Structure formats: C-alpha cells, structure tokens
Amino acid sequence: MKHCKTLCATAALFVAFGGPASADVTSAEVWEAWQSAAEEMGQTFTAGSESQDGGTLTVTDLQFGMETTDASASGTIPEIVFTEQGDGTVAIDMSPSYDMTVTVAPEGAEEVEVGVNIATDGLDMVASGTPDAVSYDYVAAGMTASVTELVVDGESLELDTTVELSDLAGSYTVGGDSDMASQFTAASMVLMLHMDEPDGGDGTVDATFDFADLSVKSDGSLAMMAGGVKELAAALGEGMSSQTSVSHGAATYLVDFQDGSDMFHLDGSTDSGLLEIALSADSFSYDIGNTGLDFTVSGSEIPLPQVAVQMGEFGFGLMLPPSASEEPQDFSFGLTMADLSIDEQIWGMIDPQGQLPHDPATLILDVAGQANFLFDLFDPESAGMVEADMPAEIHALDIEELRLAAVGTELTGGGSFTFDMDDMETFDGVPAPTGTLNLRLTGANALLDTLVSMNLLPEDQAMGARMMMGLFARPGDGEDVLVSEIEIDGATGAITANGQRIQ
Template identity: 25%
Template sequence: MPFSFKNFSTTLLLSTALCSPVLAQELAQEVVAEYFDELRASGMTVSPGQETVSGSTVEWRDIMIGLPEDEGSYTLEFMRAEELGGGKVSLSYPPEVKISIDPKGEKPKADVVVRTEGITHIVSGEKSARNHDITASRIAVETSTFEPPFSMEMAANDVVVNQVSTGADTPHYEGSLKAANLELRYDLDDGKTKMSSTGSYDDLSATFDMDAVNEASLDELFAGSRNLSVSYQMGKMTGSTDITAPQSAMVIDTKASSADGSFSVKDGIFDLGGTAQDVAYNVQLKDIPLPPFSAQIKEATTQVKLPLKKVDAPLPARIQMGFDGLELSDTVWGMFDPTGSLPREAARLNIDLSAQIKWLVEALSAAEAKSVPVEVDSVKINDVTLSIAGAALNGSGEAKLNNATFPPMPVGEVNMDLRGGVGLLDKLVALGMVPQQQGQMIKMMSGMFTVPGGNGTDHLVSKIEMNADGSILANGQRVK
C-alpha cells in the first residue's frame, strides 16, 4: 500500500496540532491566536468555533481544521484552558479525535483516530519561548484505509514530553520524550498477500531539535535554511510478522536487547545512523514441514550520509552497513552442510564506502531530470570485510573520476586480501553447492587477478590499478 511522505507529514502535523497551546483569558487568547496562525502558515484552514470564559477557565468548542490542499479535515469538540497561577495553564481536549484524509489522485483515503488517556498538559513561559510539559498514561494513533484494506496502530504508554517552542516566522521545537513502552501493530490485505505484524519497544527515549517542516518547505530543508535532528535510545524489542503470500507462508519472530540511532538534516546534509544489539530472528514456514530456523547477530550497524543541497563544490557522502557475530542455527546449516564440513564460527560483514558528490539539479526534482542528476567526483572503499565459514576477505581502495567522459573514467587502485578462500571453494564444490567446472573456472580467473600472499598457502592478494589512459593493471600486469 503506498503511504506517501504527504501522509506521513500530515499525521505528524496533526499530532503536533493536537498538543498546541491554549492559555486562560487574555494570555490564552494570545497564544491560541499564535497557534492558529501557525496552522494557517502550514497551509491548514482554521475556524476557531465558539469561545466562552468562565472564571479562570476559557473554552473553545467545535474548532474546525482543514488539512493543506483541502485533503481532509477534523473537528475538535473542545479545547479548555484553566489558569493555575504563576504563569502556568492546564490544557485539556477530547480523549478521542477523528480525522478524515483524502489525498485525492491514486493515493487511498485514510481515517486517523487519535486517543489519549490520563493526559496532563501544562504550558508556561513567555511568548518567545513556550514550555510544554506533557504526561499521559497512553497516547495512541490509529490509521486505516479501505482500498487496499490496511490498518495500523501506534501507542505509547507512560509518556513524558518536555518541549520548548520558539520562533515566529519559522517555529522551532526542542525537547525530549520518554515512554515506558511503544506498541506497534499493522494489518494489510491487498487481495494476494496478507500480512499482520506486532511490535513492542521498551524504555524509549528521544531528544529533538527541529524547525517546523512541511511539504511546502521541503526545499528550504534541502537547501539548509531549515534544520532538524532526532536521536533515540530504546531497550528490549520484540516483534512478530505473519505473512501469507501466493508462494510462501511464514511467521517471523524478532527480538533485540537494545538499539539507538539518530536522524538529522542539518545545513542541507542528510545523516542517518543506528545500532542494534543482540538481534535474533526465528522463522517458521507454515506451508512446509520443516522445523523453525533462526539467526542471531551480536551487533548490527547502519550509517548513511548524503548531501541534499545543490552547490558548486562536491560534498562528502557515505554509506556503511554491517553486522558482527552472525550465528545460524543447526537447522540452517543442515540444509546445505549436513556433514558439518564447514567451520561454523560467527560471521562478520562490514561495507564502508564514501564519495564526493555534487547535485547537478535540485535534489527534489531529481526524479524528473532528463540526464544524470548527480555527479560523483571521487569514491573511496574505506573497508570491505567479510569473514565466514573459515574464509576472510578484506578490501580497500580509492579512485578519482573523470566526468568529462561517459561513463566517467576512474583513476586509482583497489587492494584485496583473501585468506582461506580456496579451501572454502573446495568444500563448496564437495558439498555440491558449486559445480566442479565452475569451481575450476573461478580458480583460473582468480589466477589472472591475484598473487600468493605471505601468510600461508591459502592466501591471495590483489592490487588493481586504473590509470588515466584507460589501462588497468592487476598486480603490475596489464589486463586492459
């Protein structure tokens, strides 16, 4: 089911709007005016409804809010503010709010329901810096569509939010969030594939520092005039996904002991990273009479850095992904190595690449570009490491690209080091996983690009040089 950035940003905007400030009497009217102005600046329409004052309490009823581009609406039955003294105001609003989203075109209509339990919202501070202290026993957001049938619910329990709102022309939000537990559930049925998934995440905490961003201001975010950053940590995670598809049916259970990560777009640079500890997968095939098989990973890491802004000089980009301590259950090993001839030590993979790149068009319009939208100035293999079944491969290298030619001509070198590779290949041939003729061909080809290393008999090294004249050398011998 297509769930566009527009749907995501609308849901985020609604979640923010439903926790916006209202203060009692004169101060209440001032801040509500700021709130309504902020919604209008984001492209929403606001009909404030009826306002009444009773002692230290101010109430607004039947507030009608329209989403940007007339793609939906919702009504707040009431918003109520009670002055507590000392410049503090307690806010209250309906425990359930229903929103209808109609993105038009090919995207499906959606219904969103926001539910809160045991919520308190205290606002304090001056006009230039509003403080929001929110606690709730539960906050849940449920989304559903009908074509195809899809539903998703995300609920946080024992929530504590501390936020400071500043800025006039560009609202800015900074603060922290904690939740004892986050629950996630979704169900999808597109007529061919049925999928149900549940997840639970304990001890969630996050910090955020961001300018207000919506679809209309994405160009400012990409250009670097607006910034945002979020970091998070969480404890134990568990999940289960049940899939029934035309070619397979399975249940996948997952768990991890902890995870942390961050996401930011600062000065036009996208940066995403995360680490998960003690990740485990257990797979049960429902339509095949096989016992469950499992895999465990001690640590998994991901890092992506990508410039988004269009500038004259190339900017750094990077992608890193890998895992350490991968172990497979005996059920998995038994499928292709029933005799136990392969070493079964934990495997490791690390891929770490970087580059200098330059956008030739605005990144937001890259999909419509008639030619290559981005130019790569140089690339570097910081590290490629694979250790599995008794073999270990390591690689590094870098190259400068000549973009005057097409495809661009690289100038540089790549170095590779392989230990235990021949022995692993022989075992794979003996197991029938690699045909003997192909195994011999691989050995012959490796002889063209590798030379013996200095660490034992099963050690191969290779140095590939790419020159400006287009020639390629392998260990000093020309191959092109």
C-alpha cells in the same frame, strides 16, 4: 516517502494538540501562540467559541486541518481549557478523546481515507516561557490511536488497528524564529493490526509490534517538522531544515497470515533500534540500525518447517546532497550485516557432513566520495528531466572499510580513487579512474579444497580460481593469506596488480 509525510503530519497534529516547561505567560498568550504555530505549520484553526473567565480561557469545537502535496488531515477537538496557575505557567486541559480523518491521494494512485480516534489517559500539560517562545511539558499514563474507518478508492474495508503508548513524558518549544525543538519518551509502544479479506473472503492478517523504551528527539523548522511543506525543494532553498532521532530498546514482531491452505508466520525480536533522519539545503542523511536480531519464519511457500536467522548488528546509512550542483558535493553509503547466522536445517541441506565452518558471516561496506548530482532529490520534475545514463558525475570515491567474512574466509580492503569526467574514452564510457585498492584475503585455498572434497566444485574450476588469484594476488604474512595492491592510472589506462601490469 509519501506515506511517511502523512504519518509525520498526523503525529505533528497530535503534538500540537497535546504537548512540553521560564518567564510568565497568560492563558490568552498561550492560545495565541498555538494559533501562530499552527499557521507556521500550514495548519488551519477554527474555534466554535472562545470565552475568557478571569485567568481561564475555554475554546470549544476546535476544527483543525492540514494539507500537504498529496495528503490532508482534519478533525475536531471538543474542548480545550487554558488555566493560569498563578506562577507564570498555564495548565492545558483537553478533551480526552477526539476524531480526525487522514486522506492520502497521490497522483495516479488510489485515494485512501482513514478515520482515526485519539484518546489520552491522564494527560497533564503545562505551558511556560514567554509569548515569543512558549515551552510545553506533558506527561500521560497512556495514549491510543485507533483506526475507526478505512476507505480505499471509495470501498470501505474492515481494519482493526491500534497504536498504544504508555507512560509518556515529553516537551517541546516553539521559538519566535519559526523553529521547534521536541523530545518525548514512552515506556512502550504497541501496534496491533487485524484485517479480514474483503468481500467475505477467508484470508486474515494479524500483526503485533511491541517496542520498549521509545525515545524521539527532533528539531528544525516548524513547517518541516509538522509536515506542512508542500514544495520541499523550495523550502530547502529557503533555509528550512529538520533532524529527527528515534530509538527503542527491546522489540518483538509477530505476523500471521492465513488464507485457506496458504499461510505465513513471522516471529522476531531485536535488542535495540535506531533511526536518524536529517535534511537541510546541504545534505540529506538517513541512518537505520538494529542490534540482536532474531527472526523465525515459516509458511506454505517455504520448503522447510521453519527458517531461523540471527544477526548481531544491522546498519544502513546514506548521505546525499539534496540539490543539483555544478560543484562536487559529499556523499556516503554504509552497510553493516554483522554476525549473521542461519538455521542448522539450512546448513544440513548445504553441508550435511559439517565440513564447512558454520561461523556467523559478516559484511561491512563503508564508502564516501564527492559527486555533483544532476537533479534535485525531492523535485520529481527535476528528476524526470535527467536524460543522462548516470544521474550524477562522480569525482572521488574512498573505500573506507570493506570486510566480508564467511565459511572460514575473510576479505578486507580499502582504497581511494579520483575520476576524470572529461575522459570517457580510456575506459570505454567510464570516467577515467586513478587510485589504489588494497585487499587481503585469508582462508581462500582451504575453502576451495573443502568444496572440491564435498563435490560441490570440480577440480578444474578450483584450479582456474587459484590461477586467477595468482594473477591478482601474492602470498602475504601467515598461512593461506593473499594480498593485492591494485593500481589504476587514468592518464595511461594502465592497471597493475602488485606492480605487474595486467592491462
């Protein structure tokens, strides 16, 4: 999270210094709007000189800076020229290259200082709108951010890293209500990294990540969007918010590590990817997903020539209240791993005769509920004050979807429960639950038969498993189908399976 704040702050600095297009504005008004926005974002601006010649305003040696709780960024842009175009808009021309320094100094950790050069190719910016709500439109053939220096805890390290964006186009608008909305696209983004082991060692790391069709959209409070908020919990209490969506098309990933006889290689690709983050006083949500994943790894610590894994879809989602509350608040969690398949070499070790189905596996879990959390999510001091065994009091839980499919079996289910936080005795320290869980299992008996025939499962253990399934389930419609309805009565402590009391 701390590194994420620093990256967001760095990105915001670039956007603020190069940016998206309707009433009239003058060159002086646009420059004033820049300075006002910088102040809202927690940045400092100091110009070496300002000169106005008719409709052209020239700013030289613009020093900028920003500080967050444990990070800072600063740099100098040699020249910015604001030129009125006669149609109520202002063209903005910047130096094609400038340097900045980012310092990350978390409490109790090593200080990291990174020098970065920002270079643009064919950047064309136009400002329009009104003095109270200036919009910026921009296009560029390319932009490159290169690491020029890396110092960790006073020691200089060799790191060759670049991020290249091609065919950029975007816009952003800064309103008088201290909010900002922005969007940009790029035909591609390529991250390249090379690092040698310090002190003359033989180790090297090379990595290349290539993303096509990058798209970023965001809106929210100006200070939060720029990463200029030092006390996030307090900012949320004041009504600040932000939401960001990042998507990309086809992507490739390549990582190589070599150190003498030790080596590691990763070669992967995805068809698409999506990251969405939203934060307000009411909720914090984080969603990430990819489709068409295909990864191959090999290395000296892997007992096979290589391991290949494919997955049709991966998704993870989390929504939590960001603040402590005496009243229950909504939360949710989701995990999707669809159509997961592994290399036949691995199957050959597990199932050399091919007796088990090698169909792709799937896991889907989607739950939601209500709970009141006992700490503020973004306040470390508040989190440290929580002494209870559970950081939250859960009041309701809905299993909206459960699906696990593998080796010819499938388990599906759903249910709903409420919890009595005043009754911690009936279920031995757990809030007394009341509700129903419905489950359906197919293919279990066939799997047990196959495992016994493969000598992977003793007959007596298979029999024990069948008896256990018989206790909790009954035959359903179709061959090798078991269903179960588990009911829990929190008031009495009774648990029943298909109407038969088991506790």
